[in-house]
Amino acid sequence: MKEKIKVAIIFGGRSTEHAISLLSAQNVLGSLDKEIYDPVLIGIDKKGQWHYNEKSMSLLNAQDANSISMTEMDNPVLLSQNTNQRTLTSVNTKETISRIDVIFPVLHGTFGEDGSIQGLAKLANIPVVGCGVLGSAIGMDKDIMKRILRDDNIGVAKWVTIKHTSKGVIYKDIVETLGNELFIKPANLGSSVGISFSKDQESFFKGLELALQFDPKVIIEEKIIGREIECAVLGNEYPKASIPGEIIPKDGFYSFENKYLDESGAKLQIPADLTENQIQRVQSLAIDTFKLLECSGMSRIDMFMKEDDSLIINEINTIPGFTNISMYPKLWEYSGLPQKELISKLIELAIEAHTKQNKLKLT
Ligand SMILES: Nc1ncnc2c1ncn2[C@@H]1O[C@H](COP(=O)(O)OP(=O)(O)O)[C@@H](O)[C@H]1O
Ligand SMILES: [Mg+2]
Known part of the structure; x- marks a missing residue:
């Protein structure tokens, strides 16, 4: 029997989006194809300590975004940064806990989505799902992201x-x-x-x-007056865009409360009610943006459609929300790619990008 690919699902972390990451990771784990992949769960606590988590991934109040948390874990681990070692080691016993073949960072925001974990993976020579160091760093910084888009005449808010x-x-x-x-x-x-x-x-x-x-x-x-349209992009050199969706916030803007705490805070409409021409323009802009911002693997591209029908980019999310109600997996599901296949595809893309990278000349 072929050995399963060991996928390190890394979640939690020091970012303000710690709790969302737990919800996302739980969902990614649930949809991982266990026939092909063997999950290795790594929880990062709010202090930044990495812990090996047993398969059950024990999360407290797992269904409640208000109070979800990692259970007390006391199995600190280290990921070896040594190229080709690719192992997770127990801090206490110094024993190898597992080999790691691919990293799936389900970390939103700082220290996860910003290129830092991607840098660690690069040093360790381990494929990483989603964007690399540069794409992640650009996507995280709204100022830099907008400068790059503006340079290519892509509309952004002033x-x-x-x-x-x-x-x-x-x-x-x-x-x-x-x-x-x-x-x-x-x-x-x-x-x-x-x-x-x-x-x-x-x-x-x-x-x-x-x-x-x-x-x-x-x-x-x-302030931009317009509809909030989101499009999921998937791929490396030849990325594809999903059918677009729309966020309709209950009041004012799509705040933290509207996103995660208030069930009726916003309506996620899939598909967005758009004409064929509008859909094509959204998809084409999403793909251009993905390429310009040096993305690979995945990203969710968020835009505004103004009253005059023109589109401007609001932001890009290189590790978009991955909860069971999140836009990114839902858009792909609607576009004909069920979540289990989506996760497998993301892992394949990570391995493909890594293989190409390793073929480059170093000297
Ligand atoms: N320039 C703007 N004009 C109108 N609404 C905006 C603007 N910028 C942000 N918003 C609203 O605020 C929400 C959050 O802003 P966003 O830039 O997407 O930040 P985050 O990265 O935290 O999601 C958006 O979904 C939108 O509802
Ligand atoms: Mg946003």
Whole structure:
């Protein structure tokens, strides 16, 4: 019998999106094809310590986004960064726990989606699902991402970047450039954490101070009036786009509460109600964006469709939510790719990209 491929599903982590990651990982594990793959579960606690988790993946309050958590785990492990060792080692006993053939990082936000875990995988010479170091880092940084798209004449909301401090920021100048309805966002975060909407000077500076607590770089954006359209992309050199979906937030914007805590906070409409021509334009823009931002494997591309029918990119998610109600797997399911096959495809793409990388000349 052919030996199964050992897939390290890594979840949790130090990011503000720790809990979402647990929900996503649970779902990825559930859909992993166990005939071909053997999961190796690695939970990262909120302090950043890696733990080997037994197969059951014991999560507390597993169904509740408000209180889901990793159970007390005390089996600290290390992933060897030595090329070709590809092993997970127990910190306490120094024994090898498992070989690792592929890493599936189900980590949203900082230390997972930003290129750091991808860098570790690269050093260790282990294929990693999703984007590599550069694509992940670009996708994480809303400021850099927008600069690259703007350079290629892809529409993005007008924005101003503020670094380190609110000192010296002149509200009047910002309003002159962007209008008075503003979105204030930490440049490197997700799940709407630290994002505010402001209409006046007082709430603007409050929002700015809040965002600066999460990231030394903050972007201020003009408010875009339009529909929120999302498209899933899958592939390496020849990526494919799914049928688009739409997010219809209950009120204001798609906040953290609307995303995860309030069941009726937003409606995920699959498919989005679009014409054939609109669908094609969304898909083509999603693929262009994926390529321009150096992505591979997967990404969810989020855009606005304005009243005049034009499209602008809002953001890209290189490790999109993967819970059982998340847009990325749901869009593929609707497009004819069931979740189990999607997960297998992502793992195959990771191995394919890694094999190609290793064929490159080093000297
Ligand atoms: N410029 C904008 N104009 C209008 N709505 C916005 C704008 N930027 C963000 N939003 C709203 O805020 C939500 C979260 O912003 P987003 O940039 O997607 O951050 P995150 O990475 O945290 O998901 C969006 O889904 C949308 O509802
Ligand atoms: Mg978003």
